[in-house]
Amino acid sequence: MAANTQDTAIRTSRLARAAIYAVLLVFVIYYLLPLFVMVVNSVKTLDEIRGGNMLSLPQIFTIEPWLKAWGTAQIGVSPTGLKPFFANSLAMVVPAVVIATLLGALNGYVLTKWRFRGHDLVFGMMLLACFIPFQIVLIPMATVLGKIGLAGTTPGLVLVHVVYGLGFTTLFFRNYYEAFPTELVKAAQMDGAGFFKIFYRILIPSSGPIIVVTVIWQFTNVWNDFLFGASFADFDSMPMTVALNNLVSSSTGVKEYNVHFAGAIMAALPTLVVYVVSGRYFVRGLMAGAVKG
Amino acid sequence: MSFLEIDNIVKHFGSVEVLKGVSITLEEGGFLVLVGPSGCGKSTLLNTIAGLESITAGEIRINGRRVNELHPSKRDIAMVFQSYALYPNMTVAQNITFSMEMRGVPKPERDKAVQEVGRLLQIEPLLKRKPSQLSGGQRQRVAMGRALVRDPQVFLFDEPLSNLDAKLRVDMRTEIKRLHQSMGTTVVYVTHDQIEAMTLASSIAVMRDGEVQQFGTPSEIYNDPVNIFVADFMGSPAMNLIQGRIRSDGGALAVALDRDGAEPLTLAVNGAGEGLNGLNGREVIFGIRPEAITDAEGADRTAKNVIQTECAVEVVEPAGADTFVVTRLGGREVIARMRSDTAVDAGSLAPFAFNMDKAVFFDPATEQRIA
Numbered sequence: 332m333a334a335n336t337q338d339t340a341i342r343t344s345r346l347a348r349a350a351i352y353a354v355l356l357v358f359v360i361y362y363l364l365p366l367f368v369m370v371v372n373s374v375k376t377l378d379e380i381r382g383g384n385m386l387s388l389p390q391i392f393t394i395e396p397w398l399k400a401w402g403t404a405q406i407g408v409s410p411t412g413l414k415p416f417f418a419n420s421l422a423m424v425v426p427a428v429v430i431a432t433l434l435g436a437l438n439g440y441v442l443t444k445w446r447f448r449g450h451d452l453v454f455g456m457m458l459l460a461c462f463i464p465f466q467i468v469l470i471p472m473a474t475v476l477g478k479i480g481l482a483g484t485t486p487g488l489v490l491v492h493v494v495y496g497l498g499f500t501t502l503f504f505r506n507y508y509e510a511f512p513t514e515l516v517k518a519a520q521m522d523g524a525g526f527f528k529i530f531y532r533i534l535i536p537s538s539g540p541i542i543v544v545t546v547i548w549q550f551t552n553v554w555n556d557f558l559f560g561a562s563f564a565d566f567d568s569m570p571m572t573v574a575l576n577n578l579v580s581s582s583t584g585v586k587e588y589n590v591h592f593a594g595a596i597m598a599a600l601p602t603l604v605v606y607v608v609s610g611r612y613f614v615r616g617l618m619a620g621a622v623k624g
Numbered sequence: 625m626s627f628l629e630i631d632n633i634v635k636h637f638g639s640v641e642v643l644k645g646v647s648i649t650l651e652e653g654g655f656l657v658l659v660g661p662s663g664c665g666k667s668t669l670l671n672t673i674a675g676l677e678s679i680t681a682g683e684i685r686i687n688g689r690r691v692n693e694l695h696p697s698k699r700d701i702a703m704v705f706q707s708y709a710l711y712p713n714m715t716v717a718q719n720i721t722f723s724m725e726m727r728g729v730p731k732p733e734r735d736k737a738v739q740e741v742g743r744l745l746q747i748e749p750l751l752k753r754k755p756s757q758l759s760g761g762q763r764q765r766v767a768m769g770r771a772l773v774r775d776p777q778v779f780l781f782d783e784p785l786s787n788l789d790a791k792l793r794v795d796m797r798t799e800i801k802r803l804h805q806s807m808g809t810t811v812v813y814v815t816h817d818q819i820e821a822m823t824l825a826s827s828i829a830v831m832r833d834g835e836v837q838q839f840g841t842p843s844e845i846y847n848d849p850v851n852i853f854v855a856d857f858m859g860s861p862a863m864n865l866i867q868g869r870i871r872s873d874g875g876a877l878a879v880a881l882d883r884d885g886a887e888p889l890t891l892a893v894n895g896a897g898e899g900l901n902g903l904n905g906r907e908v909i910f911g912i913r914p915e916a917i918t919d920a921e922g923a924d925r926t927a928k929n930v931i932q933t934e935c936a937v938e939v940v941e942p943a944g945a946d947t948f949v950v951t952r953l954g955g956r957e958v959i960a961r962m963r964s965d966t967a968v969d970a971g972s973l974a975p976f977a978f979n980m981d982k983a984v985f986f987d988p989a990t991e992q993r994i995a
Contacts, residue, residue, distance in 0.1 A: 512707060512709065514705045514706070514707050514709035515709045515711060515712075517674075517676050517696075517703075517705070517709065518703070518705060518709040518711075518770075519711070519722070520676065520695075520696050520697065521674060521675075521676075521696045521697055521701070521702065521703050521723075522697065522722050522723035522726055522770075523697035523723055523726035523727055524697075524722070524726050528726065532711075532722075533711055533713070536713035537712055537713050
């Protein structure tokens with residue numbers, strides 16, 4: 332009898348497991364479908380898209396739409412393709428991520444290990460910055476950028492994104508360093524290390540996981556931002572997202588869906604790459620052995 | 625002049641006074657243990673010596689030099705932390721030499737120092753490992769190595785053994801004692817473990833609520849506690865503290881202890897009784913350590929005043945080396961430490977020998993020692 336009940340238990344759990352996997356599979360397909368449609372249609376000719384099914388595989392494989400989206404497509408008034416705007420986005424996103432991450436780490440370090448009177452108030456205000464909607468700051472930000480002579484430039488955009496990202500990066504690092512053993516800082520102090528020595532010799536080497544999290548977060552946000560790019564960038568500093576919009580919504584000529592699909596994938600690719608590459612460094616247990624327990 | 629002088633130190637955290645005028649002096653090469661229950665201020669005191677906490681008032685001098693305003697790294701001290709505080713991103717060797725690196729000591733010299741310390745602590749095979757690859761005892765050694773390599777004027781230890789299991793703790797305790805004997809460096813050691821305090825110290829400061837209750841050698845603290853707190857805190861099992869009354873029968877003083885369903889037990893007090901004169905009829909707290917209550921044959925032969933009497937046995941606890949026998953006097957459990965092969969049974973009467981040489985008396989109101 333005991334064996335009997337055990338038997339049923341296994342069977343029901345197998346059944347439940349199968350059901351769970353079936354549901355998960357449906358979700359996977361549901362989420363991958365848009366990507367599939369984009370990839371498939373970006374390598375079809377325009378005629379095939381017009382005449383056929385969005386879900387069918389290409390009959391004639393062509394990379395022509397990709398080349399066109401990258402190099403020759405009409406963006407706004409000039410046929411430059413997305414290439415220069417991709418470069419603009421990179422020139423904006425790399426400094427914005429590096430600076431915001433470094434400053435966030437420094438803030439977190441000070442707010443946890445070098446506490447001063449009112450540190451919680453300062454942190455509370457920085458937290459508040461995470462919840463300020465983009466739209467509210469548009470006009471004051473434009474005024475400030477104009478006054479300091481950075482309006483319409485890539486450094487201007489970098490500044491905007493650093494300021495906006497600082498709330499989040501500070502939050503991440505502050506919470507991470509809160510759990511970082513203060514005795515290590517004290518030990519380093521006794522060993523004669525100063526403020527910055529402790530920061531880059533002790534804390535930063537132990538911050539791998541949180542740096543990865545912050546970089547992914549900040550990179551994705553800055554790269555995908557449209558509103559700031561559309562508001563504060565000139566034609567020379569326009570980021571990828573805005574250029575993609577100009578490509579897709581251009582009102583002249585025929586709608587080249589295959590080119591649009593290729594362009595959209597190009598705009599989305601870097602965030603995907605960052606996630607896949609740095610996600611591998613989400614190592615746990617980096618702190619193991621520093622202190623007991 | 626003493627080597628380490630702590631002169632009337634006061635420390636406030638906001639409105640809370642955690643150190644209320646602590647004064648301690650220690651000779652060069654001494655081993656000072658700060659002991660007390662959690663929150664008594666012993667770790668704070670250590671941190672102020674280290675310079676990790678500022679002090680509100682008072683002065684700390686090391687070798688005659690005032691160090692109040694000196695940065696921790698400039699005080700010529702080294703500290704072993706409770707959590708070891710090893711840098712997780714560095715190897716053992718890098719951990720040990722970090723302070724030398726900060727002082728700009730060239731690499732060959734650092735390597736030599738690491739080898740020396742490694743040999744001294746027997747951690748040579750571990751030098752290339754990261755702290756996460758070490759066991760608790762090994763981490764403890766590395767933490768000590770990091771302090772040793774600096775060759776400081778004073779070593780500070782903050783409950784260094786509290787994270788180890790019982791057996792390892794005893795081994796490391798012996799090792800610390802051996803290191804101290806061979807190096808002769810001054811040590812300040814914080815613990816809440818009174819056995820560690822007794823075994824390691826040359827002087828003990830028992831602390832409570834930010835004040836030093838008693839400062840003295842281990843034997844003074846153990847045998848001559850100044851108040852009930854110290855008497856109760858030091859020793860395991862704790863000292864028996866029994867409510868009693870002083871009686872005077874024609875000049876001979878005695879203490880009477882109530883017993884359930886029997887005449888009060890009267891123990892004559894000889895010699896030690898000076899402070900008890902004129903206290904006839906007064907309530908006192910009679911303190912006697914478990915090892916001063918034995919079976920008749922186990923009594924200390926050199927003791928002058930041993931009183932034998934029969935008491936009702938409540939519980940018998942064989943502990944291997946000793947047998948603890950519990951009776952009831954003055955309404956409280958009283959523990960006697962008898963030889964392991966003593967034949968006593970719970971519920972029966974058994975002979976108890978009280979070594980009155982070791983008896984102490986406290987005032988029940990002020991909790992201070994009276995005799």
